[in-house]
Amino acid sequence: SYALTQPPSVSVSPGQTASITCSGDKLGNKNACWYQQKPGQSPVLVIYQNSERPSGIPERFSGSNSGNTATLTISGTQAMDEADYYCQAWDSSTAYYVFGTGTKVTVL
Amino acid sequence: QVQLQESGPGLVKPSGTLSLTCAVSDGSVSSAYWWSWVRQSPGKGLEWIGEIYYRGSIYYNPSLRSRLTISVDKSNNQFSLRLTSVTAADTALYYCARVNRKGYFYYGMDVWGQGTMVTVSS
Numbered sequence: 001s002y003a004l005t006q007p008p009s010v011s012v013s014p015g016q017t018a019s020i021t022c023s024g025d026k027l028g029n030k031n032a033c034w035y036q037q038k039p040g041q042s043p044v045l046v047i048y049q050n051s052e053r054p055s056g057i058p059e060r061f062s063g064s065n066s067g068n069t070a071t072l073t074i075s076g077t078q079a080m081d082e083a084d085y086y087c088q089a090w091d092s093s094t095a096y097y098v099f100g101t102g103t104k105v106t107v108l
Numbered sequence: 109q110v111q112l113q114e115s116g117p118g119l120v121k122p123s124g125t126l127s128l129t130c131a132v133s134d135g136s137v138s139s140a141y142w143w144s145w146v147r148q149s150p151g152k153g154l155e156w157i158g159e160i161y162y163r164g165s166i167y168y169n170p171s172l173r174s175r176l177t178i179s180v181d182k183s184n185n186q187f188s189l190r191l192t193s194v195t196a197a198d199t200a201l202y203y204c205a206r207v208n209r210k211g212y213f214y215y216g217m218d219v220w221g222q223g224t225m226v227t228v229s230s
Binding site: 001031033035042043044045047048049052054086088090092095096097098099100101102 | 144217
């Protein structure tokens with residue numbers, strides 16, 4: 001079955017850039033989304049269609065997707081960005097959704 | 109803004125049936141969105157369970173398909189999940205979510221419920 005792999009953790013200093021990768025076979029051929037989940041809260045969509053931001057999501061969140069890797073980038077990371085982040089892809093041929101393994105972002 | 113609220117028993121016995129409902133408010137389950145269930149085992153990641161469209165189209169996670177039924181109740185503006193023959197492995201926080209998807213274009217799960225914890229234990 002299709003799988004998406006993320007690094008377990010990423011550490012970043014306040015104001016710096018955090019990059020989170022998501023790897024999957026031919027992921028660039030699918031639309032990737034990213035979700036932010038803070039402790040005790042429901043996931044929040046922060047990126048859809050690889051690089052689009054929903055209304056209300058700060059501009060410091062950006063995304064890209066090419067080849068086998070999608071990347072979520074947080075520029076000028078703030079303490080409030082400390083959370084778990086999950087990538088997700090939808091396989092249109094099987095109507096099956098896959099979530100990545102998740103990455104814990106720590107703002108030191 | 110549409111809101112989702114999960115409800116159902118918090119404790120289910122092994123081999124029993126897990127049944128949850130997601131109430132849709134400030135919106136209609138009959139609108140042009142798909143409606144999904146997602147679960148998260150304690151301390152683990154997210155797992156997609158299945159989804160439904162109000163006209164009756166349904167897709168299931170293949171790993172759960174044999175035990176799973178998802179249905180929609182348009183008159184009560186809600187959709188439901190039924191999972192049979194549960195084991196401890198089904199213990200999880202269950203979320204319902206709205207899926208923004210039009211044809212082959214996917215725009216993400218843009219609204220989530222707060223989640224409801226279900227424990228499978230005797």
